[in-house]
Amino acid sequence: MTTPEQTSIPAPIISVLDISESAVVVHRRGSTVWRVRSRDAEYAVKLGYPITATDQWEAAEWTALAPAREGAVLQELGSATAAYGVWDRGTWNVQPWHEGSDLQAVWAPHRTRHEVSHPPTRDALACARALTELHDKGYVHGDVQPAHFILDSERTSAAIIDLALVHGAEIPKRFDFPYRGCLVHYEAPEISRSVLESGEATPTPEADVYGLGATLFMAATGWRHVEYQDDAPRAEQRRAIVNRSHRPVNVVRPLGWLINDMLRFEPRDRPSMQEVCKALETEAQ
Ligand SMILES: Nc1ncnc2c1ncn2[C@@H]1O[C@H](COP(=O)(O)OP(=O)(O)OP(=O)(O)O)[C@@H](O)[C@H]1O
Numbered sequence: 001m002t003t004p005e006q007t008s009i010p011a012p013i014i015s016v017l018d019i020s021e022s023a024v025v026v027h028r029r030g031s032t033v034w035r036v037r038s039r040d041a042e043y044a045v046k047l048g049y050p051i052t053a054t055d056q057w058e059a060a061e062w063t064a065l066a067p068a069r070e071g072a073v074l075q076e077l078g079s080a081t082a083a084y085g086v087w088d089r090g091t092w093n094v095q096p097w098h099e100g101s102d103l104q105a106v107w108a109p110h111r112t113r114h115e116v117s118h119p120p121t122r123d124a125l126a127c128a129r130a131l132t133e134l135h136d137k138g139y140v141h142g143d144v145q146p147a148h149f150i151l152d153s154e155r156t157s158a159a160i161i162d163l164a165l166v167h168g169a170e171i172p173k174r175f176d177f178p179y180r181g182c183l184v185h186y187e188a189p190e191i192s193r194s195v196l197e198s199g200e201a202t203p204t205p206e207a208d209v210y211g212l213g214a215t216l217f218m219a220a221t222g223w224r225h226v227e228y229q230d231d232a233p234r235a236e237q238r239r240a241i242v243n244r245s246h247r248p249v250n251v252v253r254p255l256g257w258l259i260n261d262m263l264r265f266e267p268r269d270r271p272s273m274q275e276v277c278k279a280l281e282t283e284a285q
């Protein structure tokens, strides 16, 4: 019997890549990620498989397709080394490894008990530029969160990862699946509302802007943008996002003001990513 977990890289991927070293980075429901060394470069290998229902979580099939979907997006974006395929329980992808640390880790020292957090604007700018680049190419990320921005060691630029839910790319039909929202802590109210009403939503640039606002707020303070119980069911979390106002943004101005604008309830009231970058550039000088 196959276990619901997968802890080894399937043999065909190992031989295609000629892997000399590998280490598990993340291993959780529906997905396993390895950092691997192949000849002279490092890659992330992602493996997806279905989630089996337990009394704590629901079953899900889309996690099996997510790596192939992301692989198709990466190839459309022009990644020369991204590859993807199927294995017996789902799909996999290989993509360049981004050296660095994610925003949540980089801003850990700023999550103090002080009333107002003072994170560096230039880190926010690096993340904003990565998202803007994606928007400028005509894509929406759909799953913005602190772990998805990897800042390089000099913290001058950031890579945006986990492109499995990107909107705007041509996806082979057999690997596509509907967008059913993202990690609720970073979801815009209109996305939450749509998921509550119909089970699905359409990612938009405005919802990404909201997601970046919630991301900066979380990384800077450790707080979710809207208050709800840690163990609240997802529908309840979404209802809180739709019906409650977000927490006061206790981040130093003017970054705090900008986050506040990004978290506006109405999508049309939020700044565009270009405007966000402009405001951060002025501040970071
Ligand atoms: N290309 C990459 N470069 C560096 N690190 C990566 C890369 N891809 C994935 N990772 C690491 O693996 C983690 C999980 O990757 P990713 O978010 O893409 O997978 P996931 O299964 O979709 O996870 P989640 O369900 O949390 O979104 C990332 O937070 C990051 O630490």
Ligand SMILES: [Mg+2]
Pocket: 148, 162
């Ligand atoms: Mg992820």
